[in-house]
Amino acid sequence: MNAGSTAQTIRNRLRHCDLPCGIYDPEQARIEAESCYKTIEKYNSSSDEHFRARAILVKEERAELAKHHIDVLWSDYFKPEHVQKHPEITELAGTPRSRPRR
Amino acid sequence: MNAGSTAQTIRNRLRHCDLPCGIYDPEQARIEAESCYKTIEKYNSSSDEHFRARAILVKEERAELAKHHIDVLWSDYFKPEHVQKHPEITELAGTPRSRPRR
Amino acid sequence: MNAGSTAQTIRNRLRHCDLPCGIYDPEQARIEAESCYKTIEKYNSSSDEHFRARAILVKEERAELAKHHIDVLWSDYFKPEHVQKHPEITELAGTPRSRPRR
Protein backbone atom coordinates (compact mmCIF):
# COMPACT_ATOMS: atom_id res chain seq x y z
CA MET A 1 0.00 0.00 0.00
CA ASN A 2 1.73 3.14 -1.16
CA ALA A 3 1.42 6.66 0.21
CA GLY A 4 -1.27 7.53 -2.33
CA SER A 5 -3.52 4.67 -1.35
CA THR A 6 -2.95 5.41 2.34
CA ALA A 7 -4.14 8.95 1.73
CA GLN A 8 -7.17 7.48 -0.03
CA THR A 9 -7.77 5.17 2.92
CA ILE A 10 -7.72 7.99 5.36
CA ARG A 11 -10.04 10.11 3.22
CA ASN A 12 -12.40 7.20 2.85
CA ARG A 13 -12.65 6.74 6.57
CA LEU A 14 -14.20 10.19 6.77
CA ARG A 15 -17.02 9.10 4.57
CA HIS A 16 -17.82 5.61 5.75
CA CYS A 17 -16.97 5.22 9.43
CA ASP A 18 -19.69 7.26 11.14
CA LEU A 19 -23.33 6.98 10.38
CA PRO A 20 -23.45 9.85 11.48
CA CYS A 21 -26.50 10.19 13.67
CA GLY A 22 -26.03 13.94 13.84
CA ILE A 23 -26.19 14.28 17.62
CA TYR A 24 -23.23 16.21 19.01
CA ASP A 25 -23.40 17.55 22.51
CA PRO A 26 -20.49 19.06 24.46
CA GLU A 27 -22.20 17.98 27.70
CA GLN A 28 -20.68 14.53 27.28
CA ALA A 29 -17.12 15.86 27.44
CA ARG A 30 -18.05 18.32 30.19
CA ILE A 31 -19.55 15.59 32.41
CA GLU A 32 -16.49 13.35 32.06
CA ALA A 33 -14.14 16.26 32.70
CA GLU A 34 -16.07 17.16 35.87
CA SER A 35 -15.87 13.54 36.94
CA CYS A 36 -12.07 13.70 36.54
CA TYR A 37 -11.91 16.81 38.69
CA LYS A 38 -14.04 15.33 41.45
CA THR A 39 -12.04 12.13 41.38
CA ILE A 40 -8.73 14.01 41.64
CA GLU A 41 -10.13 15.95 44.62
CA LYS A 42 -11.13 12.71 46.34
CA TYR A 43 -7.73 11.20 45.54
CA ASN A 44 -5.99 14.18 47.10
CA SER A 45 -8.08 14.11 50.26
CA SER A 46 -7.67 10.39 50.97
CA SER A 47 -4.73 8.56 52.48
CA ASP A 48 -6.11 5.07 51.84
CA GLU A 49 -3.86 3.17 49.42
CA HIS A 50 -6.73 1.12 47.99
CA PHE A 51 -9.03 4.10 47.52
CA ARG A 52 -6.27 6.12 45.88
CA ALA A 53 -5.48 3.32 43.41
CA ARG A 54 -9.16 3.07 42.51
CA ALA A 55 -9.40 6.85 42.10
CA ILE A 56 -6.54 6.77 39.56
CA LEU A 57 -8.32 3.99 37.66
CA VAL A 58 -11.59 5.89 37.54
CA LYS A 59 -9.90 9.16 36.63
CA GLU A 60 -7.94 7.60 33.76
CA GLU A 61 -11.05 5.95 32.39
CA ARG A 62 -13.04 9.17 32.59
CA ALA A 63 -10.19 11.14 31.02
CA GLU A 64 -10.18 8.67 28.11
CA LEU A 65 -13.90 9.27 27.65
CA ALA A 66 -13.43 13.05 27.81
CA LYS A 67 -10.73 12.77 25.15
CA HIS A 68 -12.96 10.57 23.02
CA HIS A 69 -15.85 13.02 23.16
CA ILE A 70 -13.55 15.93 22.29
CA ASP A 71 -12.03 13.93 19.41
CA VAL A 72 -15.51 13.28 18.02
CA LEU A 73 -16.39 16.98 18.14
CA TRP A 74 -13.07 17.85 16.54
CA SER A 75 -13.20 15.18 13.84
CA ASP A 76 -16.89 15.11 13.00
CA TYR A 77 -18.61 18.28 14.15
CA PHE A 78 -16.52 21.42 13.74
CA LYS A 79 -16.60 22.96 10.30
CA PRO A 80 -14.23 25.57 8.84
CA GLU A 81 -16.57 28.39 9.80
CA HIS A 82 -16.43 27.30 13.47
CA VAL A 83 -12.65 27.45 13.45
CA GLN A 84 -12.68 30.83 11.75
CA LYS A 85 -15.05 32.23 14.33
CA HIS A 86 -13.42 30.52 17.35
CA PRO A 87 -9.76 30.02 16.45
CA GLU A 88 -9.06 28.83 20.01
CA ILE A 89 -10.77 25.51 19.10
CA THR A 90 -7.59 24.43 17.33
CA GLU A 91 -5.56 24.98 20.45
CA LEU A 92 -8.10 23.48 22.82
CA ALA A 93 -8.48 20.26 20.86
CA GLY A 94 -4.80 19.48 21.23
CA THR A 95 -3.63 19.70 17.65
CA PRO A 96 0.02 19.58 16.61
CA ARG A 97 0.01 23.35 16.32
CA SER A 98 -0.80 23.70 20.02
CA ARG A 99 1.83 21.33 21.35
CA PRO A 100 5.12 22.52 22.70
CA ARG A 101 8.07 20.96 20.96
CA ARG A 102 9.34 17.96 22.83
CA MET B 1 -17.98 25.39 34.91
CA ASN B 2 -17.32 28.45 32.78
CA ALA B 3 -15.54 28.68 29.45
CA GLY B 4 -12.21 29.46 31.09
CA SER B 5 -12.25 26.40 33.27
CA THR B 6 -13.34 24.26 30.32
CA ALA B 7 -10.33 25.47 28.38
CA GLN B 8 -8.21 24.63 31.39
CA THR B 9 -9.77 21.17 31.56
CA ILE B 10 -9.03 20.48 27.95
CA ARG B 11 -5.45 21.70 28.27
CA ASN B 12 -4.98 19.57 31.34
CA ARG B 13 -6.10 16.46 29.53
CA LEU B 14 -3.11 16.87 27.25
CA ARG B 15 -0.80 16.60 30.16
CA HIS B 16 -2.34 13.91 32.31
CA CYS B 17 -4.25 11.41 30.16
CA ASP B 18 -1.47 9.59 28.35
CA LEU B 19 1.54 8.14 30.03
CA PRO B 20 2.82 8.40 27.22
CA CYS B 21 4.86 5.31 26.51
CA GLY B 22 6.42 6.96 23.48
CA ILE B 23 5.66 4.18 20.99
CA TYR B 24 3.91 5.49 17.88
CA ASP B 25 3.77 3.32 14.82
CA PRO B 26 1.68 4.02 11.71
CA GLU B 27 1.57 0.26 11.03
CA GLN B 28 -1.34 -0.01 13.47
CA ALA B 29 -3.56 2.25 11.37
CA ARG B 30 -2.29 0.73 8.11
CA ILE B 31 -3.13 -2.84 9.24
CA GLU B 32 -6.67 -1.91 10.27
CA ALA B 33 -7.21 0.03 7.05
CA GLU B 34 -6.07 -2.98 5.01
CA SER B 35 -8.43 -5.15 7.02
CA CYS B 36 -11.29 -2.79 6.08
CA TYR B 37 -10.38 -3.06 2.41
CA LYS B 38 -10.22 -6.85 2.46
CA THR B 39 -13.49 -7.04 4.34
CA ILE B 40 -15.23 -4.74 1.85
CA GLU B 41 -13.93 -6.91 -1.01
CA LYS B 42 -15.30 -10.04 0.67
CA TYR B 43 -18.61 -8.28 1.32
CA ASN B 44 -18.87 -7.33 -2.34
CA SER B 45 -18.10 -10.83 -3.59
CA SER B 46 -20.58 -12.65 -1.34
CA SER B 47 -24.32 -12.96 -1.71
CA ASP B 48 -24.89 -14.61 1.67
CA GLU B 49 -27.01 -12.39 3.91
CA HIS B 50 -25.38 -13.64 7.13
CA PHE B 51 -21.84 -13.31 5.81
CA ARG B 52 -22.53 -9.80 4.52
CA ALA B 53 -23.95 -8.68 7.87
CA ARG B 54 -20.87 -10.03 9.62
CA ALA B 55 -18.59 -8.32 7.12
CA ILE B 56 -20.21 -4.96 7.91
CA LEU B 57 -19.72 -5.60 11.63
CA VAL B 58 -16.05 -6.45 11.20
CA LYS B 59 -15.44 -3.55 8.82
CA GLU B 60 -17.04 -1.00 11.16
CA GLU B 61 -15.03 -2.29 14.10
CA ARG B 62 -11.79 -2.16 12.13
CA ALA B 63 -12.61 1.29 10.78
CA GLU B 64 -13.10 2.48 14.39
CA LEU B 65 -9.67 1.11 15.27
CA ALA B 66 -8.10 2.76 12.21
CA LYS B 67 -9.68 6.06 13.25
CA HIS B 68 -8.46 5.60 16.81
CA HIS B 69 -4.87 4.98 15.71
CA ILE B 70 -4.96 8.00 13.41
CA ASP B 71 -6.43 10.13 16.20
CA VAL B 72 -3.59 9.09 18.51
CA LEU B 73 -0.99 10.03 15.93
CA TRP B 74 -2.75 13.32 15.31
CA SER B 75 -3.30 14.20 18.96
CA ASP B 76 -0.12 12.86 20.54
CA TYR B 77 2.58 12.38 17.96
CA PHE B 78 2.69 15.07 15.31
CA LYS B 79 4.51 18.24 16.22
CA PRO B 80 4.39 21.62 14.48
CA GLU B 81 7.49 20.80 12.45
CA HIS B 82 5.78 17.68 11.02
CA VAL B 83 2.84 19.75 9.85
CA GLN B 84 5.14 22.37 8.36
CA LYS B 85 7.06 19.76 6.41
CA HIS B 86 4.00 17.66 5.42
CA PRO B 87 1.04 20.06 5.31
CA GLU B 88 -1.15 17.28 3.86
CA ILE B 89 -1.26 15.72 7.37
CA THR B 90 -3.88 18.28 8.35
CA GLU B 91 -6.11 17.24 5.49
CA LEU B 92 -5.51 13.52 5.89
CA ALA B 93 -6.36 13.49 9.58
CA GLY B 94 -9.80 14.82 8.90
CA THR B 95 -9.66 18.20 10.59
CA PRO B 96 -12.38 20.83 10.28
CA ARG B 97 -10.32 22.57 7.61
CA SER B 98 -10.55 19.51 5.35
CA ARG B 99 -14.26 18.92 5.61
CA PRO B 100 -16.69 20.08 3.00
CA ARG B 101 -19.44 22.26 4.40
CA ARG B 102 -22.50 20.22 5.17
CA MET C 1 -20.57 -20.18 48.25
CA ASN C 2 -23.94 -20.36 49.98
CA ALA C 3 -26.87 -17.99 49.71
CA GLY C 4 -25.75 -16.00 52.72
CA SER C 5 -22.32 -15.29 51.34
CA THR C 6 -23.81 -14.44 47.95
CA ALA C 7 -26.01 -11.86 49.62
CA GLN C 8 -22.92 -10.52 51.35
CA THR C 9 -21.09 -10.38 48.04
CA ILE C 10 -23.83 -8.43 46.44
CA ARG C 11 -24.05 -6.02 49.32
CA ASN C 12 -20.31 -5.56 49.25
CA ARG C 13 -20.37 -4.63 45.61
CA LEU C 14 -22.41 -1.58 46.55
CA ARG C 15 -19.65 -0.39 48.78
CA HIS C 16 -16.52 -1.18 46.83
CA CYS C 17 -17.23 -1.07 43.09
CA ASP C 18 -17.75 2.64 42.46
CA LEU C 19 -15.47 5.32 43.70
CA PRO C 20 -17.97 7.07 43.44
CA CYS C 21 -16.99 10.41 41.93
CA GLY C 22 -20.41 11.84 42.72
CA ILE C 23 -21.19 13.15 39.24
CA TYR C 24 -24.58 11.99 38.01
CA ASP C 25 -26.15 13.72 35.05
CA PRO C 26 -29.26 12.55 33.18
CA GLU C 27 -27.94 14.33 30.06
CA GLN C 28 -25.80 11.28 29.32
CA ALA C 29 -28.82 9.00 28.95
CA ARG C 30 -30.81 11.70 27.15
CA ILE C 31 -28.07 12.25 24.54
CA GLU C 32 -27.77 8.53 23.78
CA ALA C 33 -31.55 8.15 23.58
CA GLU C 34 -31.75 11.04 21.11
CA SER C 35 -28.98 9.43 19.10
CA CYS C 36 -31.08 6.23 18.92
CA TYR C 37 -34.08 8.18 17.70
CA LYS C 38 -32.14 10.00 15.00
CA THR C 39 -30.51 6.77 13.90
CA ILE C 40 -33.84 4.99 13.64
CA GLU C 41 -35.18 7.90 11.55
CA LYS C 42 -32.20 7.65 9.20
CA TYR C 43 -32.63 3.86 9.00
CA ASN C 44 -36.28 4.27 8.06
CA SER C 45 -35.58 6.84 5.37
CA SER C 46 -32.78 4.92 3.65
CA SER C 47 -33.05 1.99 1.26
CA ASP C 48 -29.31 1.28 1.14
CA GLU C 49 -28.56 -2.18 2.59
CA HIS C 50 -25.12 -1.16 3.84
CA PHE C 51 -26.31 2.06 5.43
CA ARG C 52 -29.22 0.30 7.11
CA ALA C 53 -26.94 -2.38 8.59
CA ARG C 54 -24.64 0.33 9.93
CA ALA C 55 -27.60 2.22 11.39
CA ILE C 56 -28.66 -0.88 13.34
CA LEU C 57 -25.11 -1.27 14.67
CA VAL C 58 -24.95 2.35 15.81
CA LYS C 59 -28.44 2.26 17.29
CA GLU C 60 -27.74 -0.91 19.30
CA GLU C 61 -24.49 0.52 20.64
CA ARG C 62 -26.18 3.77 21.63
CA ALA C 63 -29.10 1.92 23.21
CA GLU C 64 -26.59 -0.06 25.31
CA LEU C 65 -25.06 3.20 26.50
CA ALA C 66 -28.49 4.67 27.28
CA LYS C 67 -29.29 1.57 29.32
CA HIS C 68 -25.95 1.79 31.09
CA HIS C 69 -26.48 5.42 32.08
CA ILE C 70 -30.00 4.66 33.33
CA ASP C 71 -28.68 1.66 35.29
CA VAL C 72 -26.08 3.86 36.97
CA LEU C 73 -28.72 6.40 37.98
CA TRP C 74 -30.95 3.62 39.24
CA SER C 75 -28.26 1.71 41.11
CA ASP C 76 -26.12 4.54 42.46
CA TYR C 77 -28.03 7.80 42.47
CA PHE C 78 -31.68 7.47 43.41
CA LYS C 79 -32.44 7.38 47.11
CA PRO C 80 -35.64 6.25 48.82
CA GLU C 81 -36.89 9.83 49.00
CA HIS C 82 -36.62 10.18 45.21
CA VAL C 83 -38.74 7.09 44.70
CA GLN C 84 -41.29 8.30 47.25
CA LYS C 85 -41.59 11.65 45.51
CA HIS C 86 -41.49 10.26 41.93
CA PRO C 87 -42.87 6.71 42.11
CA GLU C 88 -42.79 6.49 38.30
CA ILE C 89 -38.98 6.10 38.53
CA THR C 90 -39.50 2.46 39.44
CA GLU C 91 -41.49 1.84 36.32
CA LEU C 92 -39.27 3.89 34.04
CA ALA C 93 -36.09 2.13 35.09
CA GLY C 94 -37.45 -1.20 33.96
CA THR C 95 -37.70 -3.03 37.25
CA PRO C 96 -39.39 -6.42 37.65
CA ARG C 97 -42.49 -4.65 38.92
CA SER C 98 -42.91 -2.85 35.61
CA ARG C 99 -42.55 -5.84 33.34
CA PRO C 100 -45.50 -7.67 31.92
CA ARG C 101 -45.45 -11.36 32.72
CA ARG C 102 -43.86 -13.29 29.91
Added chain:
Amino acid sequence: MNAGSTAQTIRNRLRHCDLPCGIYDPEQARIEAESCYKTIEKYNSSSDEHFRARAILVKEERAELAKHHIDVLWSDYFKPEHVQKHPEITELAGTPRSRPRR
Protein backbone atom coordinates in the same frame (compact mmCIF):
# COMPACT_ATOMS: atom_id res chain seq x y z
CA MET D 1 -37.50 16.21 24.55
CA ASN D 2 -40.08 16.55 27.31
CA ALA D 3 -40.67 14.26 30.30
CA GLY D 4 -43.34 12.32 28.44
CA SER D 5 -41.12 11.44 25.54
CA THR D 6 -38.30 10.53 27.93
CA ALA D 7 -40.62 8.09 29.65
CA GLN D 8 -41.48 6.70 26.23
CA THR D 9 -37.79 6.40 25.39
CA ILE D 10 -37.08 4.48 28.52
CA ARG D 11 -40.03 2.18 28.00
CA ASN D 12 -38.95 1.59 24.43
CA ARG D 13 -35.51 0.56 25.49
CA LEU D 14 -37.07 -2.39 27.29
CA ARG D 15 -38.49 -3.63 24.07
CA HIS D 16 -35.76 -2.98 21.54
CA CYS D 17 -32.36 -3.12 23.22
CA ASP D 18 -32.01 -6.80 24.03
CA LEU D 19 -32.63 -9.54 21.57
CA PRO D 20 -33.15 -11.21 24.11
CA CYS D 21 -31.53 -14.60 23.63
CA GLY D 22 -33.28 -15.90 26.74
CA ILE D 23 -30.18 -17.30 28.47
CA TYR D 24 -29.86 -16.06 32.04
CA ASP D 25 -27.50 -17.81 34.39
CA PRO D 26 -26.50 -16.58 37.86
CA GLU D 27 -23.22 -18.48 37.49
CA GLN D 28 -21.81 -15.54 35.56
CA ALA D 29 -22.21 -13.14 38.50
CA ARG D 30 -21.11 -15.80 40.97
CA ILE D 31 -17.87 -16.52 39.08
CA GLU D 32 -16.93 -12.85 38.88
CA ALA D 33 -17.77 -12.33 42.55
CA GLU D 34 -15.55 -15.27 43.52
CA SER D 35 -12.80 -13.83 41.37
CA CYS D 36 -13.10 -10.55 43.33
CA TYR D 37 -12.79 -12.41 46.60
CA LYS D 38 -9.74 -14.38 45.52
CA THR D 39 -8.13 -11.24 44.17
CA ILE D 40 -8.73 -9.35 47.41
CA GLU D 41 -7.17 -12.25 49.34
CA LYS D 42 -4.10 -12.17 47.11
CA TYR D 43 -3.90 -8.39 47.45
CA ASN D 44 -4.00 -8.68 51.23
CA SER D 45 -1.30 -11.34 51.37
CA SER D 46 1.18 -9.55 49.11
CA SER D 47 3.50 -6.68 49.93
CA ASP D 48 4.67 -6.11 46.36
CA GLU D 49 3.59 -2.67 45.15
CA HIS D 50 3.30 -3.76 41.53
CA PHE D 51 1.34 -6.91 42.32
CA ARG D 52 -1.02 -4.99 44.61
CA ALA D 53 -1.73 -2.37 41.94
CA ARG D 54 -2.48 -5.12 39.43
CA ALA D 55 -4.76 -6.87 41.93
CA ILE D 56 -6.82 -3.69 42.33
CA LEU D 57 -7.10 -3.40 38.55
CA VAL D 58 -8.28 -6.98 38.19
CA LYS D 59 -10.66 -6.74 41.13
CA GLU D 60 -12.30 -3.54 39.83
CA GLU D 61 -12.74 -5.05 36.38
CA ARG D 62 -14.26 -8.21 37.82
CA ALA D 63 -16.51 -6.23 40.13
CA GLU D 64 -17.79 -4.28 37.11
CA LEU D 65 -18.62 -7.56 35.40
CA ALA D 66 -20.36 -8.89 38.52
CA LYS D 67 -22.43 -5.71 38.65
CA HIS D 68 -23.23 -6.00 34.96
CA HIS D 69 -24.44 -9.59 35.31
CA ILE D 70 -26.59 -8.68 38.32
CA ASP D 71 -28.01 -5.68 36.45
CA VAL D 72 -29.00 -7.93 33.54
CA LEU D 73 -30.78 -10.35 35.87
CA TRP D 74 -32.49 -7.47 37.60
CA SER D 75 -33.50 -5.59 34.45
CA ASP D 76 -34.30 -8.45 32.10
CA TYR D 77 -34.96 -11.64 34.01
CA PHE D 78 -36.84 -11.17 37.27
CA LYS D 79 -40.60 -10.95 36.97
CA PRO D 80 -43.09 -9.67 39.56
CA GLU D 81 -43.73 -13.21 40.81
CA HIS D 82 -40.00 -13.65 41.59
CA VAL D 83 -39.98 -10.52 43.70
CA GLN D 84 -43.16 -11.58 45.49
CA LYS D 85 -41.68 -14.97 46.33
CA HIS D 86 -38.17 -13.67 47.17
CA PRO D 87 -38.59 -10.08 48.38
CA GLU D 88 -34.90 -9.97 49.32
CA ILE D 89 -34.07 -9.68 45.59
CA THR D 90 -34.95 -6.01 45.73
CA GLU D 91 -32.47 -5.41 48.49
CA LEU D 92 -29.75 -7.60 47.02
CA ALA D 93 -29.85 -5.92 43.63
CA GLY D 94 -29.03 -2.57 45.15
CA THR D 95 -32.18 -0.63 44.45
CA PRO D 96 -32.91 2.83 45.87
CA ARG D 97 -35.07 1.19 48.54
CA SER D 98 -32.06 -0.66 49.92
CA ARG D 99 -29.65 2.25 50.08
CA PRO D 100 -29.00 4.13 53.25
CA ARG D 101 -29.64 7.84 52.93
CA ARG D 102 -26.46 9.69 52.11
Added chain:
Amino acid sequence: MNAGSTAQTIRNRLRHCDLPCGIYDPEQARIEAESCYKTIEKYNSSSDEHFRARAILVKEERAELAKHHIDVLWSDYFKPEHVQKHPEITELAGTPRSRPRR
Protein backbone atom coordinates in the same frame (compact mmCIF):
# COMPACT_ATOMS: atom_id res chain seq x y z
CA MET E 1 13.82 -6.06 18.35
CA ASN E 2 15.28 -9.35 17.14
CA ALA E 3 13.77 -12.82 17.25
CA GLY E 4 15.42 -13.62 20.56
CA SER E 5 13.99 -10.63 22.34
CA THR E 6 10.58 -11.30 20.81
CA ALA E 7 10.68 -14.79 22.27
CA GLN E 8 11.62 -13.23 25.59
CA THR E 9 8.73 -10.79 25.29
CA ILE E 10 6.27 -13.55 24.69
CA ARG E 11 7.60 -15.64 27.56
CA ASN E 12 7.43 -12.63 29.83
CA ARG E 13 3.79 -12.05 29.02
CA LEU E 14 3.06 -15.42 30.60
CA ARG E 15 4.45 -14.24 33.85
CA HIS E 16 3.22 -10.69 34.13
CA CYS E 17 -0.10 -10.25 32.33
CA ASP E 18 -2.53 -12.17 34.53
CA LEU E 19 -2.78 -11.78 38.24
CA PRO E 20 -4.03 -14.63 38.11
CA CYS E 21 -6.96 -14.80 40.49
CA GLY E 22 -7.11 -18.57 40.09
CA ILE E 23 -10.81 -18.81 39.24
CA TYR E 24 -11.40 -20.82 36.07
CA ASP E 25 -14.87 -22.06 35.30
CA PRO E 26 -16.00 -23.62 32.01
CA GLU E 27 -19.54 -22.39 32.74
CA GLN E 28 -18.57 -19.01 31.31
CA ALA E 29 -17.82 -20.46 27.87
CA ARG E 30 -20.80 -22.82 28.06
CA ILE E 31 -23.25 -19.98 28.83
CA GLU E 32 -22.02 -17.84 25.93
CA ALA E 33 -22.11 -20.81 23.57
CA GLU E 34 -25.70 -21.57 24.57
CA SER E 35 -26.56 -17.92 24.01
CA CYS E 36 -25.14 -18.23 20.45
CA TYR E 37 -27.28 -21.29 19.80
CA LYS E 38 -30.47 -19.66 21.07
CA THR E 39 -29.74 -16.53 19.06
CA ILE E 40 -29.17 -18.51 15.88
CA GLU E 41 -32.46 -20.32 16.44
CA LYS E 42 -34.27 -17.00 16.87
CA TYR E 43 -32.55 -15.62 13.77
CA ASN E 44 -33.67 -18.62 11.75
CA SER E 45 -37.27 -18.39 12.90
CA SER E 46 -37.70 -14.66 12.23
CA SER E 47 -38.28 -12.92 8.94
CA ASP E 48 -37.92 -9.39 10.32
CA GLU E 49 -34.91 -7.65 8.76
CA HIS E 50 -34.24 -5.54 11.86
CA PHE E 51 -34.53 -8.43 14.29
CA ARG E 52 -32.26 -10.61 12.15
CA ALA E 53 -29.58 -7.92 11.98
CA ARG E 54 -29.72 -7.54 15.76
CA ALA E 55 -29.50 -11.32 16.19
CA ILE E 56 -26.30 -11.42 14.15
CA LEU E 57 -24.85 -8.62 16.29
CA VAL E 58 -25.69 -10.41 19.52
CA LYS E 59 -24.46 -13.77 18.22
CA GLU E 60 -21.11 -12.35 17.08
CA GLU E 61 -20.58 -10.60 20.41
CA ARG E 62 -21.41 -13.76 22.35
CA ALA E 63 -19.21 -15.87 20.10
CA GLU E 64 -16.33 -13.49 20.82
CA LEU E 65 -16.90 -13.98 24.54
CA ALA E 66 -17.08 -17.75 24.14
CA LYS E 67 -13.77 -17.65 22.26
CA HIS E 68 -12.25 -15.43 24.93
CA HIS E 69 -13.25 -17.78 27.74
CA ILE E 70 -11.89 -20.79 25.84
CA ASP E 71 -8.65 -18.92 25.11
CA VAL E 72 -8.23 -18.17 28.82
CA LEU E 73 -8.72 -21.84 29.73
CA TRP E 74 -6.31 -22.86 26.99
CA SER E 75 -3.65 -20.27 27.78
CA ASP E 76 -3.84 -20.10 31.56
CA TYR E 77 -5.54 -23.17 32.98
CA PHE E 78 -4.67 -26.39 31.19
CA LYS E 79 -1.44 -28.04 32.26
CA PRO E 80 0.52 -30.76 30.43
CA GLU E 81 -1.18 -33.46 32.49
CA HIS E 82 -4.62 -32.29 31.33
CA VAL E 83 -3.59 -32.59 27.72
CA GLN E 84 -2.07 -36.01 28.31
CA LYS E 85 -5.28 -37.24 29.93
CA HIS E 86 -7.66 -35.52 27.48
CA PRO E 87 -5.78 -35.17 24.19
CA GLU E 88 -8.95 -33.90 22.50
CA ILE E 89 -8.43 -30.56 24.30
CA THR E 90 -5.84 -29.65 21.71
CA GLU E 91 -8.29 -30.17 18.92
CA LEU E 92 -11.22 -28.53 20.67
CA ALA E 93 -9.32 -25.35 21.46
CA GLY E 94 -8.66 -24.74 17.81
CA THR E 95 -4.90 -25.04 17.67
CA PRO E 96 -2.91 -25.07 14.42
CA ARG E 97 -2.78 -28.85 14.61
CA SER E 98 -6.57 -29.07 14.38
CA ARG E 99 -7.04 -26.75 11.43
CA PRO E 100 -7.50 -28.02 7.92
CA ARG E 101 -4.97 -26.56 5.51
CA ARG E 102 -6.37 -23.52 3.77
Added chain:
Amino acid sequence: MNAGSTAQTIRNRLRHCDLPCGIYDPEQARIEAESCYKTIEKYNSSSDEHFRARAILVKEERAELAKHHIDVLWSDYFKPEHVQKHPEITELAGTPRSRPRR
Protein backbone atom coordinates in the same frame (compact mmCIF):
# COMPACT_ATOMS: atom_id res chain seq x y z
CA MET F 1 -25.54 -29.68 27.12
CA ASN F 2 -23.42 -32.80 27.19
CA ALA F 3 -19.74 -33.18 26.39
CA GLY F 4 -20.47 -34.10 22.79
CA SER F 5 -22.47 -30.99 22.10
CA THR F 6 -19.85 -28.86 23.86
CA ALA F 7 -17.24 -30.28 21.51
CA GLN F 8 -19.54 -29.44 18.65
CA THR F 9 -19.97 -25.92 19.99
CA ILE F 10 -16.28 -25.37 20.20
CA ARG F 11 -15.69 -26.71 16.71
CA ASN F 12 -18.44 -24.52 15.38
CA ARG F 13 -16.87 -21.44 16.82
CA LEU F 14 -13.91 -22.00 14.49
CA ARG F 15 -16.15 -21.75 11.53
CA HIS F 16 -18.48 -18.91 12.38
CA CYS F 17 -16.76 -16.43 14.70
CA ASP F 18 -14.24 -14.71 12.43
CA LEU F 19 -14.98 -13.33 9.05
CA PRO F 20 -11.96 -13.76 8.56
CA CYS F 21 -10.60 -10.75 6.71
CA GLY F 22 -7.32 -12.54 6.10
CA ILE F 23 -5.02 -9.79 7.42
CA TYR F 24 -2.55 -11.11 9.98
CA ASP F 25 0.43 -9.02 10.90
CA PRO F 26 2.84 -9.73 13.76
CA GLU F 27 3.60 -6.00 13.95
CA GLN F 28 0.49 -5.55 16.08
CA ALA F 29 1.81 -7.78 18.84
CA ARG F 30 5.33 -6.38 18.46
CA ILE F 31 4.15 -2.77 18.87
CA GLU F 32 2.15 -3.56 22.01
CA ALA F 33 5.04 -5.55 23.46
CA GLU F 34 7.43 -2.64 22.86
CA SER F 35 4.92 -0.33 24.51
CA CYS F 36 4.96 -2.60 27.58
CA TYR F 37 8.75 -2.46 27.71
CA LYS F 38 8.90 1.31 27.44
CA THR F 39 6.19 1.67 30.05
CA ILE F 40 8.02 -0.62 32.47
CA GLU F 41 11.19 1.43 31.94
CA LYS F 42 9.33 4.64 32.70
CA TYR F 43 7.73 3.03 35.75
CA ASN F 44 11.15 2.00 37.03
CA SER F 45 12.68 5.41 36.55
CA SER F 46 9.92 7.40 38.27
CA SER F 47 9.28 7.83 41.96
CA ASP F 48 5.93 9.60 41.52
CA GLU F 49 3.11 7.50 43.02
CA HIS F 50 0.52 8.79 40.55
CA PHE F 51 2.72 8.28 37.52
CA ARG F 52 3.66 4.78 38.63
CA ALA F 53 0.01 3.79 39.09
CA ARG F 54 -0.78 5.09 35.62
CA ALA F 55 2.18 3.22 34.16
CA ILE F 56 0.86 -0.06 35.59
CA LEU F 57 -2.57 0.66 34.09
CA VAL F 58 -1.12 1.36 30.66
CA LYS F 59 1.23 -1.61 30.81
CA GLU F 60 -1.56 -4.04 31.76
CA GLU F 61 -3.79 -2.75 28.99
CA ARG F 62 -1.02 -3.05 26.42
CA ALA F 63 -0.08 -6.50 27.66
CA GLU F 64 -3.72 -7.58 27.18
CA LEU F 65 -3.57 -6.33 23.61
CA ALA F 66 -0.26 -8.12 23.00
CA LYS F 67 -1.82 -11.32 24.31
CA HIS F 68 -4.89 -10.81 22.15
CA HIS F 69 -2.81 -10.34 18.99
CA ILE F 70 -0.74 -13.44 19.79
CA ASP F 71 -3.92 -15.44 20.48
CA VAL F 72 -5.33 -14.43 17.10
CA LEU F 73 -2.14 -15.55 15.33
CA TRP F 74 -2.17 -18.79 17.28
CA SER F 75 -5.86 -19.54 16.82
CA ASP F 76 -6.47 -18.27 13.31
CA TYR F 77 -3.22 -17.95 11.38
CA PHE F 78 -0.72 -20.71 12.08
CA LYS F 79 -1.22 -23.91 10.13
CA PRO F 80 0.27 -27.34 10.81
CA GLU F 81 3.12 -26.67 8.38
CA HIS F 82 4.15 -23.56 10.34
CA VAL F 83 4.37 -25.54 13.55
CA GLN F 84 6.33 -28.30 11.81
CA LYS F 85 8.83 -25.80 10.44
CA HIS F 86 9.02 -23.63 13.61
CA PRO F 87 8.23 -25.92 16.55
CA GLU F 88 9.12 -23.11 18.97
CA ILE F 89 5.79 -21.45 18.08
CA THR F 90 4.04 -23.87 20.40
CA GLU F 91 6.22 -22.83 23.29
CA LEU F 92 6.12 -19.12 22.50
CA ALA F 93 2.34 -18.96 22.30
CA GLY F 94 1.99 -20.18 25.85
CA THR F 95 0.31 -23.52 25.34
CA PRO F 96 -0.23 -26.07 28.10
CA ARG F 97 2.84 -27.96 26.86
CA SER F 98 5.05 -24.96 27.61
CA ARG F 99 3.85 -24.25 31.12
CA PRO F 100 5.65 -25.41 34.18
CA ARG F 101 3.50 -27.52 36.46
CA ARG F 102 1.96 -25.39 39.14
